[in-house]
Amino acid sequence: MPTTMQSWQYTSTKTGLENNLTLAIVPMPQPKPGQHLVRILSAALNPVDYRLSESPLLHRLLFPNPASPGDDFAGTIVVPAAGSSLRAGQRVFGAVGTIFMCGSSMSTYGIASTSNVVAMPAGLSMAEAAGITIAGGTAYQAIIPNSKPGDRVFLNGGSGGVGTFGIQIAKVAGRLVTVSCSGKNVELCKSLGADEVIDYQTQDVLETLKASPHRYDLVVDLVANNRALFWQAQEYTSIEAKFVTVSISHQLSFIWFVATAQLLPSFLSGAKRRHLTVFGSLKEEDLNQIAEWMVEGKVRAVIDSEYKFEDVREAYRQLKTGRAKGKIVVNVAPEEESKT
Missing domain, CATH: 3.90.180.10 (Medium-chain alcohol dehydrogenases, catalytic domain)
Incomplete structure (x- = not known):
């Protein structure tokens, strides 16, 4: 030793x-x-x-x-x-x-x-x-407890560590997945199973979501660069939809957003949809499940x-x-x- x-x-x-x-x-x-x-x-x-x-x-x-x-x-x-x-x-x-x-x-x-x-x-x-641990665990905890098979899930940011796990975890668990990414990563996201991809370089993400004939049951924001995605979520999500922010920042603007999103009631011009914040706490059962899916070839x-x-x-x-x-x-x- x-x-x-x-x-x-x-x-x-x-x-x-x-x-x-x-x-x-x-x-x-x-x-x-x-x-x-x-x-x-x-x-x-x-x-x-x-x-x-x-x-x-x-x-x-x-x-x-x-x-x-x-x-x-x-x-x-x-x-x-x-x-x-x-x-x-x-x-x-x-x-x-x-x-x-x-x-x-x-x-x-x-x-x-x-x-x-x-x-x-x-x-x-x-x-x-x-x-696997932080990225995979965070994706799992953002998606699996907050949606059910058949739900439509939108991931804002599909090509990073959490996003690439998130697409695959959502698909293997029976969700319909829409993601945003840059044009050069569209094919990657599709190869991982994304049903629809929004290229944020050529499309306005929020307006594209609003124009969709579908209503989303879960939004997972991995970028946190457009607060309007949350404040206008009622225009493209189902009534019972949840909006999950996955990010850690010391910036006061981020802290204020999370506080108002989760605490300000709708009758005071607060949220029209439920907001949650996921930081990816470690859970053995989640890590074991992701590893099992990887061995089975369902997640890579x-x-x-x-x-x-x-x-x-x-x-x-x-x-x-x-x-x-x-x-x-x-x-x-x-x-x-x-x-x-």
Whole structure:
């Protein structure tokens, strides 16, 4: 058992997270009761890795110093938690760390709560499994509890990590799916099962929804760039429709929108449709279901790009362009290591 490990860390985000990351040699983490020690073989990036850390106030108040980014991982159990059914050497995926904003998945080892890790079924690669947790879990929780088979679902933003999982999860669960995306991603969304695609570069998304002969039963907003989609939702959704916002931001405008959308009653010019916010809390049964669908070929991982461990800074630069199709994955160590 090594006594040290490699970990990408930062103490400031003044010029952007990616410009402040340094690869450090740090002591091996020591798991507490209810935690596994895991070997991280692949890790996936998420916007939450940088969005909150780049707020000077939140960084100063909530983040450790130094901090290490990342949550999603796939790897193996090194030391299982006492009482766990998982065993040393078993392939697993989930989330590492105890702070979702900086779980330290951009490291060679990590600690993971027993509730945040599930066994990886045969048939998945480390890179495929690494991107499931936050994106897949968020898509599942936004769609499945808030709709039923046969419902019409609109996903605003279909080509990112959550969107690509969302299209497939909705389809395998029997929903009719309409998505928005840029023109270059139309074919990708269709290949994942989208029934209708709105190209936001050539079509006005809101007006296209209003003009549709259909009424939508669920709207999942993955972009949060047009508040009118919610405030005018009664013009293109069914009476019992739900509007789910999937986003995390420290911006006051976003916080004010969520507060008014959920609390301001309709008779005071508030919402005409029910608003919910989903942050993607981890649930073992959700992760197991998504992994099962993937093994069965009903859902596939969409990987935009893969980076070597030494190129983590470049991976975050790609993430921040906002143009990634699916997930960005960092291969921390060769997958063959899990077979030795």
